[in-house]
Amino acid sequence: MSNTPFSLDGRRRPARKDRVPGVRATERAVLSGLCKAVYVAKDAEERVVKNLLKLCEEKGIPVTFFGSMKELGEFCSLKVGASSCAILKDPSEGTGN
Numbered sequence: 001m002s003n004t005p006f007s008l009d010g011r012r013r014p015a016r017k018d019r020v021p022g023v024r025a026t027e028r029a030v031l032s033g034l035c036k037a038v039y040v041a042k043d044a045e046e047r048v049v050k051n052l053l054k055l056c057e058e059k060g061i062p063v064t065f066f067g068s069m070k071e072l073g074e075f076c077s078l079k080v081g082a083s084s085c086a087i088l089k090d091p092s093e094g095t096g097n
Contacts, residue, residue: 020086021076023052029086030055037062037087041069044083052084 020029029035030052038056040049042065056063066072069081076085 018088021082023084026084026086035086036089039064039066039085041066041072041083043068048083
């Protein structure tokens, strides 16, 4: 089975290199200074995203709430929902905070 993401109609579409889905991966991107913004699904469980939201506040990373986990998963080229997504900086922007 291929690791290439699919659209909802089953057609392959390329993975996005400018975004990272998932709470743990988003937290790593925030801690490493690689992300410029974070999206969090409105229907994500508070216990799952609570630490991420606190971390973003501490690091000054803007958080935008997305419609639903399903929509955020689609935004990240996933077949499943996602609680959060980090939008990565352009490599030319550097990694400074």
